[in-house]
Amino acid sequence: MLNIHMFSSATKVKGQGVGSAYTELIRLLETRFKGEFKITINQYGKSDISHYHTIDPQFFLSTFFKRRGQKIGYVHFLPETLEGSLTIPRPFKGLFYRYVIAFYKRMDHIVVVNPSFIPKLLKYNIPANKITYIPNFVSKKEFYEKTATEKSDLRNQYHLEQNKFIIFGAGQIQERKGVDDFVSLAKRNPDVQFIWAGGFSFGKMTDGYARYKKILDNPPANLRFPGIVPREELVDYYNLSNLFLLPSYNELFPMSVLESFACGTPVLLRDLSLYRSIIAGYYVAAANVDVMNEKISTLKKNQAAQEYMTERAREGAAYYSEERLAGIWHDFYLKQAEEGKR
Structure with a gap:
């Protein structure tokens, strides 16, 4: 069984898409691949894969621990996409933006939710072979057409x-x-x-x-x-x-x-x-x-x-159905686990 540790604080802030995407993925993995994947949340023990959904400082520090397995980063935003969202004092803005990129560079592989991010990440000197595009999806059990x-x-x-x-x-x-x-x-x-x-x-x-x-x-x-x-x-x-x-x-x-x-x-x-x-x-x-x-x-x-x-x-x-994306995530995790063993 593949041991996948998820790291996220996305659900602490209501009304943001990152939390919705995270919730959907956890539900999908736990319902469809229960016998293949063991999912734990914000646990720091030994794992085959450590998947970071948010860039909390404590998560960044954990990337330096041993036995983290393959480190996967989920890229929901870039420094330039934060403009117009938050008011960050100028002395701290530059430091925060550099931290964001440093976090992504600590990963063994990153997943982007939009292919338009890829050329921007390349400019930050993140290799193309370390980037995979996997789109978001929603559950038809929660969002469906009514009569x-x-x-x-x-x-x-x-x-x-x-x-x-x-x-x-x-x-x-x-x-x-x-x-x-x-x-x-x-x-x-x-x-x-x-x-x-x-x-x-x-x-x-x-x-x-x-x-x-x-x-x-x-x-x-x-x-x-x-x-x-x-x-x-x-x-x-x-x-x-x-x-x-x-x-x-x-x-x-x-x-x-x-x-x-x-x-x-x-x-x-x-x-x-x-x-x-x-x-x-x-x-x-x-x-x-x-x-x-x-x-x-x-x-x-x-x-x-x-x-x-x-x-x-x-x-x-x-x-963008759950059925199609389930297979994509399944294959991605298996491939990354093999990469981690190497």
Whole structure:
């Protein structure tokens, strides 16, 4: 049996995709490969593989211990992707960014959630043969498409009009996520109900905290901020919505998009190059807020266009299914265990 030690503090901070991705992977391994893999969490004993999901200092120190096995690092972010997310005093920002890269360089192998990270990691002098791309996935048991009757009942449950066009967004409330454009679109479309699930996962360290707190305290009449929504309730919001909108300027591999696909909800995203390499064809792209507004108008008026994008979402869900990714992770761990023995 392969002994895999997982190291993570991702679930300590609610409302972030890293925690969702980590939770999904642990559940998959424990349910599908129970007889082959022995999974332990934040234990420092002997292991065949040590898989680091977050970059905590104590985890970094543990990489210098003996009998750690093959050290795997999960790259959910790079220094440049943190811009617009956190406010870090300048004297400490450079030190923190250097620490991030030092952590990744301590690994025997790293996994990226988006192939666009690979050329950036090469510039940090991390060899290409030490990098593997494995995308995120979501469980169809947790995120799934509900019936028309169930969707209608959900609108009643959440006190939403049956015939209202509803646009849903999710993520931490920060500039990088494009929250300003989401608010702007709500103001431009007073006949549409907008909902954004998420909050300040990192409190006042969040970039632009004071400004966004004012928006949350006094939003447009057609915009709701329910706060950080538990994963078991998010499935309701995806299903009661006509469109999922994520206007982020800088993304990794957003779990919210995969969750929306799994629920058969059409997706509208900012036209980012990183999306083109992983989910091209499954979503509607818009270069800026004006184009987003045009796309919303088209989808709102055109039922056929909505149905077409629902089908694309279902195709995206099938491609990033748990079944397909289970085999990829299984083979990856076996290969890395063999590498560790050498």
